[in-house]
Amino acid sequence: MSEPYIGVSRPRVDAPDKVTGATRYAADGYVHGLLHARLVLSTEAHARIRAVHREDALAMPGVVAVLVAADLPLATTGTDRTAEPLAREEVVFAGQPVAMVIGETQAAAEDASELVFVELDSLQPVVDLEEAMRPGAALARLVEEAEGGGDLESIHAGVDHGRADADQEQLSGNVLDRVHRTNGDAAAAIDASDSVVSGTFRTPWVYQAYIEPQVSTAWLEPSGTLVVSTSTQGSFVTRSELARAFGLSLDRIRVVAEPLGGAFGGKFALVEPLAAGAALALRRPVRLVLTRREDFQATNPASAQVTHLRVGARKDGTFTGIEARMLVDRGSNAGWGVEGITSSLVAGPYRWQAHDVVGYGIQTNRFTFGAYRAPGAPTAAFALESLLDELAQALGLDPIELRLKNAVVEGDMGIGGNPFPTIGAVEVLEQVRDHPLWAARSTLPDDEGIGVAAGYWPGGNEPAAAVCRVDTDGTMTVVTSAVDMSGVDSGFVVIAAAAFGLSPDKVRVVHADTATGPYAGASGGSKVTYTVGRAVEGAARAARVKVLAAASQELEIAPDDLEVVDGVVRAVGAPGRSITVEELAKKTLRFGGRYEPIEGHGGSAQTVGAPSVAAHLSHVRVDRETGEVELLRHVVAQDVGRALNPALVEGQMRGGAVQGIGWALFEQLDHDEDGHLLTGSFLDYAVPVAERVPEIDTLIVEVPAPDGPFGAKGIGEAPVVAAAPAIANAVAAATGARLHELPMTPARVWRALRS
Amino acid sequence: MIPAATRYERASDLDHALELLAEPDAKAIAGGQSLIPVMKLRIARPSVVVDISRLEFRGVDVRGDELHIGPLTTWDELLDVPEFGRPALAAIPECARGIGDLQLRNMGTIGGGLAHADPASDMPAVLLTLGAALELRSPDGERTVPVADFILGPFTSTLADRELITDIAVPTPLPGSGSAYVSVEHPASGFALAGAAALVGPDGGARVAVTGIAGRPFLLAGDDHRTALETADVFGDRFASAEYRRELASVVVRRAVERASQRAKEDS
Numbered sequence A: 001m002s003e004p005y006i007g008v009s010r011p012r013v014d015a016p017d018k019v020t021g022a023t024r025y026a027a028d029g030y031v032h033g034l035l036h037a038r039l040v041l042s043t044e045a046h047a048r049i050r051a052v053h054r055e056d057a058l059a060m061p062g063v064v065a066v067l068v069a070a071d072l073p074l075a076t077t078g079t080d081r082t083a084e085p086l087a088r089e090e091v092v093f094a095g096q097p098v099a100m101v102i103g104e105t106q107a108a109a110e111d112a113s114e115l116v117f118v119e120l121d122s123l124q125p126v127v128d129l130e131e132a133m134r135p136g137a138a139l140a141r142l143v144e145e146a147e148g149g150g151d152l153e154s155i156h157a158g159v160d161h162g163r164a165d166a167d168q169e170q171l172s173g174n175v176l177d178r179v180h181r182t183n184g185d186a187a188a189a190i191d192a193s194d195s196v197v198s199g200t201f202r203t204p205w206v207y208q209a210y211i212e213p214q215v216s217t218a219w220l221e222p223s224g225t226l227v228v229s230t231s232t233q234g235s236f237v238t239r240s241e242l243a244r245a246f247g248l249s250l251d252r253i254r255v256v257a258e259p260l261g262g263a264f265g266g267k268f269a270l271v272e273p274l275a276a277g278a279a280l281a282l283r284r285p286v287r288l289v290l291t292r293r294e295d296f297q298a299t300n301p302a303s304a305q306v307t308h309l310r311v312g313a314r315k316d317g318t319f320t321g322i323e324a325r326m327l328v329d330r331g332s333n334a335g336w337g338v339e340g341i342t343s344s345l346v347a348g349p350y351r352w353q354a355h356d357v358v359g360y361g362i363q364t365n366r367f368t369f370g371a372y373r374a375p376g377a378p379t380a381a382f383a384l385e386s387l388l389d390e391l392a393q394a395l396g397l398d399p400i401e402l403r404l405k406n407a408v409v410e411g412d413m414g415i416g417g418n419p420f421p422t423i424g425a426v427e428v429l430e431q432v433r434d435h436p437l438w439a440a441r442s443t444l445p446d447d448e449g450i451g452v453a454a455g456y457w458p459g460g461n462e463p464a465a466a467v468c469r470v471d472t473d474g475t476m477t478v479v480t481s482a483v484d485m486s487g488v489d490s491g492f493v494v495i496a497a498a499a500f501g502l503s504p505d506k507v508r509v510v511h512a513d514t515a516t517g518p519y520a521g522a523s524g525g526s527k528v529t530y531t532v533g534r535a536v537e538g539a540a541r542a543a544r545v546k547v548l549a550a551a552s553q554e555l556e557i558a559p560d561d562l563e564v565v566d567g568v569v570r571a572v573g574a575p576g577r578s579i580t581v582e583e584l585a586k587k588t589l590r591f592g593g594r595y596e597p598i599e600g601h602g603g604s605a606q607t608v609g610a611p612s613v614a615a616h617l618s619h620v621r622v623d624r625e626t627g628e629v630e631l632l633r634h635v636v637a638q639d640v641g642r643a644l645n646p647a648l649v650e651g652q653m654r655g656g657a658v659q660g661i662g663w664a665l666f667e668q669l670d671h672d673e674d675g676h677l678l679t680g681s682f683l684d685y686a687v688p689v690a691e692r693v694p695e696i697d698t699l700i701v702e703v704p705a706p707d708g709p710f711g712a713k714g715i716g717e718a719p720v721v722a723a724a725p726a727i728a729n730a731v732a733a734a735t736g737a738r739l740h741e742l743p744m745t746p747a748r749v750w751r752a753l754r755s
Numbered sequence B: 001m002i003p004a005a006t007r008y009e010r011a012s013d014l015d016h017a018l019e020l021l022a023e024p025d026a027k028a029i030a031g032g033q034s035l036i037p038v039m040k041l042r043i044a045r046p047s048v049v050v051d052i053s054r055l056e057f058r059g060v061d062v063r064g065d066e067l068h069i070g071p072l073t074t075w076d077e078l079l080d081v082p083e084f085g086r087p088a089l090a091a092i093p094e095c096a097r098g099i100g101d102l103q104l105r106n107m108g109t110i111g112g113g114l115a116h117a118d119p120a121s122d123m124p125a126v127l128l129t130l131g132a133a134l135e136l137r138s139p140d141g142e143r144t145v146p147v148a149d150f151i152l153g154p155f156t157s158t159l160a161d162r163e164l165i166t167d168i169a170v171p172t173p174l175p176g177s178g179s180a181y182v183s184v185e186h187p188a189s190g191f192a193l194a195g196a197a198a199l200v201g202p203d204g205g206a207r208v209a210v211t212g213i214a215g216r217p218f219l220l221a222g223d224d225h226r227t228a229l230e231t232a233d234v235f236g237d238r239f240a241s242a243e244y245r246r247e248l249a250s251v252v253v254r255r256a257v258e259r260a261s262q263r264a265k266e267d268s
């Protein structure tokens, strides 16, 4: 394929504004008469609220109100974060918002928030995941869940969920969900294998660590419409969540998604119900900007997980059976968890003869679980890919050849019960096999090792629409409601340019809100370029039909004999007979004009996903005396379908790898036995800062997605999946020590080396 | 993360600073890298912050057989002091280079770091091995306190309310000495999980101090460092147990002594 503009690296369209500080984020907008909210968070992980004393706070100068749940005009009785933005009777994690102080200034609200005294009657905190699921365990929530969640649940359910069942197993009331998938007799298949490996793998709660903390501003228009200007991944889902919370009709709410300062799965209607609730209660504009400490404590990080896994293979490396028991910590999220996703991804991009996997969603008194880049995938890959290395060792096979032998191709059955669509598992594994770093394995100094791992993300689907409009200056505007979370705008520009026949320099993207825009779902699931991009392609083609119709009249040539090249419509084979798009546009958008505006609307509704596979090589050096792991080099090979803008794709691959490095070596939200967060600041919570990240090679593999725009697919999530096991396998190669828990902190590596 | 209301005054000279510090709950501010965070957390609520950053106690000079480091010298400024080019004093820039990040090193001062008395701060270990002493001045006069007696425990020092560090005096090591600083850092804060400074003299004897593992940085008594560490009261937490920190300490001590010994051969 050789479409113009596609596959050319160019700067992100949002970069100039961002690097010069011109971008106005959600906390920057000026709103007349704005009030500022400050949260009062629960200091205990599990307690009943006896009273909230607010007199002292209210007596402070500049304080307008101190709000508790009963003061918000809520139409709900449930216990999810939309239905219960402030705790009603029971607090279920330390950091849960209990009250909100509203001040004329942020400082006044902060001063007064110290004076709000929340009287709590302690209840037993449930913090141990394995203990929580035992029959008879103390419950993490005593007040019954009254109603189900709203649209958020269905968003996250987008990825295959298996079947929820309830065999005879005895479980405590903390187990909210049990997803069980079987095919054949896995135990027998494993027992009959030539080699069997098993292990228990643990991963902690992990924070999304976006740069911009959560923020939302809400006000009422004179007409009564609730307007929410916010940092979110999805404007329409935020609108429906607010409608549910406050019993408003959709047309009474307008959600404006402002430029996003990072989200990674964490920004879904958490703070909007708070800001909107205050604005509705007080009928004044209210802004809530979380501090970093609040953002650590009161939001929705990725859940901790315990995975028991057993796999087998025949002498020649053919995989036999896989058995998994996966305990997923949902914290206080009764609505959804990743037990469904993780228990399907634990099989990896491989063929198995039989499987028996079960995932449990368990409530505890830690946070409210939320999505984080490829939710449920890094945890599953850490377990599986670690064991595959052990299997290779036991069988005396090369780890990459072992994986290649079992890698799925299109049509192979996934354990979710659906056949895999086009997938580049073999291709990316071949790329890392042929990389010089893999060959360097045999000539390493002591204490160095190179590890490999692969993982995939299935990709998501959701119908979407977009609009493309050509102005009288010959430039095109793409109108979308999709939030640009990872550079998707820059992809849209190239898609529209190529589909229409206009230089990308002449295309810009504008973001519409829920009142004005064509529909686009939340940015997440690696589906925006794949689905909204497809709609943009359709819109640009529809606009092209209009420009050809006008040109056909002007040039007196049939549309079929015309082409649009770089902003010029010309006769195929006779480029001298031409007219520019600009001239044509000038003839349309004016009083008495003769042609329909050069404007198109496009939609998409793919039903087949486009999974993306990424394989990693990691080269480490381990200090045996201190346990420190130093990354020397890292390689990512990823199937991206089609690299619309290779620079952007590489950025995503690097970013994903870096967050995977965070999972591997640094990140953990740790609580004490009472459920108090111990690592609630960047002085305690380590992220992979620049000096700790090695050079990362990116190898782009293009296996076109049949249903994606120009073959492109979603690529944001796949590169994070298998980075951690590649590093774990490298540590094992360097030292012989196998770590079963993330992150691989120096103390853990040191201990593993001593045992 | 908004500090409680406070006032700001800039001191024009030492007397002015001490006068401003007479107000109850007044607090001196140098680079603000430790004070501002604790103010934002509202752990510190000074009535007034007295900006001492324009006072003259900045830079390094040699007087007699002592080096004098002004307490307002920033970490970054310690990196290219000609006197510290000597292998005997190499630990100072080596240590300063590993502190925080560039922004922190451009603002944070050595005096502020000492006064803050973080039990895991790096430089006190180096100053302990070098036998440094602090000059403190208050309205009552002037006193000299060895670094070993200055830091009493976590975030506590002998500093009185209206007292400022005005000088850090470091005895010039004998020719043929070498110094080094080696640490294993906490990956988030960058503070030492265990850090060790060593000064090896021309006779091969080593003076060693450790930081990060106890309530304050301390000198190891005697020549048998391993035994000294085994009897030390070592702190542990969920990230790094006492057992692990003790082991780390013995590793960094050994490495610091090795490196300092190596340097001693190059010193003249």
Ligand SMILES: Cc1cc2nc3c(=O)[nH]c(=O)nc-3n(C[C@H](O)[C@H](O)[C@H](O)COP(=O)(O)OP(=O)(O)OC[C@H]3O[C@@H](n4cnc5c(N)ncnc54)[C@H](O)[C@@H]3O)c2cc1C
Pocket: B027, B028, B029, B030, B031, B032, B033, B034, B035, B036, B037, B071, B072, B098, B099, B100, B101, B104, B107, B108, B109, B110, B111, B112, B113, B114, B115, B116, B120, B121, B122, B123, B159, B163, B164, B165, B166, B189, B190, B191, B192
């Ligand atoms: C992100 C970050 C990373 C860091 N990493 C490290 C690290 O790796 N290793 C390490 O050792 N440290 C580290 N630090 C601490 C840092 O070294 C200190 O914050 C800094 O040196 C303090 O100096 P300052 O001038 O900013 O002091 P300020 O914040 O201005 O003051 C701190 C305290 O000292 C008092 N004070 C200041 N100057 C004087 C004086 N002359 N006389 C008397 N009292 C005085 C103040 O009243 C205040 O109580 C880090 C800090 C941050 C924020």
